[in-house]
Amino acid sequence: MNTLSKAIQGGEFLVRETPAQDIFIPEEFSEEQKMMAQACQDFIDTEITPRIEEIDSMKHPELVPEILRKAGELGLLGVSIPEEYGGLGMSVNTAMLIADIIGAAGSFSTTYGAHTGIGTLPILYYGTEEQKQKYLPKLATGEWASCYCLTEPDAGSDANSGKTKAVLSADGSHYLINGQKMWISNAGFADLFIVFAKIEDDKNLTAFIVEKTFGGITMNEEEKKMGIKGSSTRQVFFNDCPVPVENMLSERQNGFKIAVNVLNIGRIKLGSGVLGGVRTVISRSIAYSTERRQFGVSINTFGAIKSKLAEMAIRTYVSESLCYRAGQDIDDRIDALKAEGIDESEAKLKGVEAFAIECAIAKIHGSEVLDYAVDQGVQIYGGMGYSAEAPMERAYRDARIARIYEGTNEINRMLMVGMVLKRAMKGEINLFEPAMAVSAELTSVPSFETIDTSELFAAEKEVLKKLKKVFLMVGGKAAMALQDNIEDEQEIMMNLADVMIEIYASESAILRAEKLVGLRGQPACSHQIAMAQVYLAEAVDKINSAAKEAIASFTKGDEQKVMLMGLKRFTKADLVNTKELRRQIADHMIAEGKYPF
Secondary structure, three states, X not given: OOHHHHOOOOOHHHOOOOOHHHOOOHHHOOHHHHHHHHHHHHHHHHHHHXXXXXXXXXXXXXXXXXXXXXXXXXXXXXXXXXXXHOOOOOOHXXXXXHHHHHHHHOHHHHHHXXXXXXOOHHHHHHOOHHHHHHHHHHHHHOOOOEEEEOOEOOEOOOHHHOOOEEEEOOOOOEEEEEEEEEEEEOOOOOOEEEEEEEEOOOOOOEEEEEEHHHOOEEEOOOOOOOOOOOOOEEEEEEEEEEEEHHHEEOOOOOHHHHHHHHHHHHHHHHHHHOHHHHHHHHHHHHHHHHHOEEOOEEHHHOHHHHHHHHHHHHHHHHHHHHHHHHHXXXXXXXXXXXXXXXXXXXXXXXXXXXXXXXXXXXHHHHHHHHHHHHHHHHHHHHHHHHOOOOHHHHHHXXXXXXXXXXXXXXXXXXXXXXXXXXXXXXXXXXXXXXXXXXXXXXXXXXXXXXXXXXXOOHHHHHHHHHHHHHHHHHHHHHXXXXXXXXXXXXXXXXXXXXXXXXXXXXXXXXXXXXXXXXXXXXXXXXXHHHHHHHHHHHHHHHHHHHHHHHHHHHOOHHHHHHHHHHHHHHOXXXXXXXXXXXXXXXXXXXXXXXXXX
């Protein structure tokens, strides 16, 4: 058996137990990675935080490109680019760590993400050697800024329906591109455009590398946006824009595949890329609740405030856990593919594609944690939270885009369930056999065998096993009952996605806490244990609710009764005193004066 077949497959967490020692946790980052993260934080503290108002005002168009170039000088733009093209050639998890820290940079995090992700990776993964040599060094240093032109007025989530056309010139030397793109991040100062267009009557898009100097490119004024005001967002028009034939990216009609695969890595980087912002919101909320006094005491002494602070931290801890777990799984897959002789670019593509389900989970979970945190941050600040004079107002506005770009959370939910079912149909994940076993279990006599739960996390892992049975029960029955029509039942797909997300998230938190106990000992990890336990207790209720809604929508009569009994059995868990655990977590944070995990 080769290393790839033994390693966990994407989506396989639903049917397979993962030992804690097999996952990566953020506490394991190397000294080199921590130094890079610190350099990134120093860059934010000196170049961005003092100028945040100036950046958001957009009164000085040269300011953001100048900051981007400085980031390039520090090597922050070339983290994922191999050394032979002027980058640092770091791992996926390292790139995610840098995106994580940049998450505290407000609008600039969008500028950075668009340049280093969707603006660079298509060339890195799909470019010819000549294209890589020509463009990647300029992008790595920040000499050139890049953007990604996919979305059109009538082509958003349905990207392949774009109307932008590319017509080959009579002499066959170049394509003439005509069309309109919108919501293009970095468009206002980009030197390079990754453009998707259809050649003649092709069914699928083709990608092109377009230099601004080619001509035929005009654009609207900057969009007036709710948040991320300091990031350039424009409509771009291509009017007989001449693009040399050698600037086609990959093969004709491969553009849609490029878009999908590049968005996968964009999704997981967005998942980690909100974390720096979330931690900043938490730390500011702790500071304000300490300073703000009512009824003669700091408001952080009140249970209602402690509950909010703790819940913000718990969800952040869980998001960190699942993001870096998935990131390392991708890195491990890439290393295994390279060891089998696969070209590095191809290995990276296949590695990311293999864990596309986890990438979608990271994006959804992270963006929704961010939304939760900024909302609670405004609430903790009270009236000041609504004032533009205080930091929460900007954080609240900036956060909202995260649930929309890199594929809306709704699209991502449906994609991930669709991927799991397709992989099961292809035999890549053994889903149907365990689903049949769970179906048989529903009509059998329940086992009254007592399980030893004295060992740390033994009880939680038993709960997790049962939660996985919920997905197998509901997902298996839905797939059988609805067959090819299941993707049309979007509400059921979203219910199943929520079950998947909560299983992966709670398992990641438990495994991280367990691994940390192995490294530091149980007394030093009491708060991490508490966070994992509170999150799992909440996940049980969320899964029960989502599964019940799905069951009600496609079953009736005796079948429905049997499934509801199964759901009750599989979501049975000991009651956890979440109030007390949250208070302990909050007290520790208040004593530290920040998010300390």
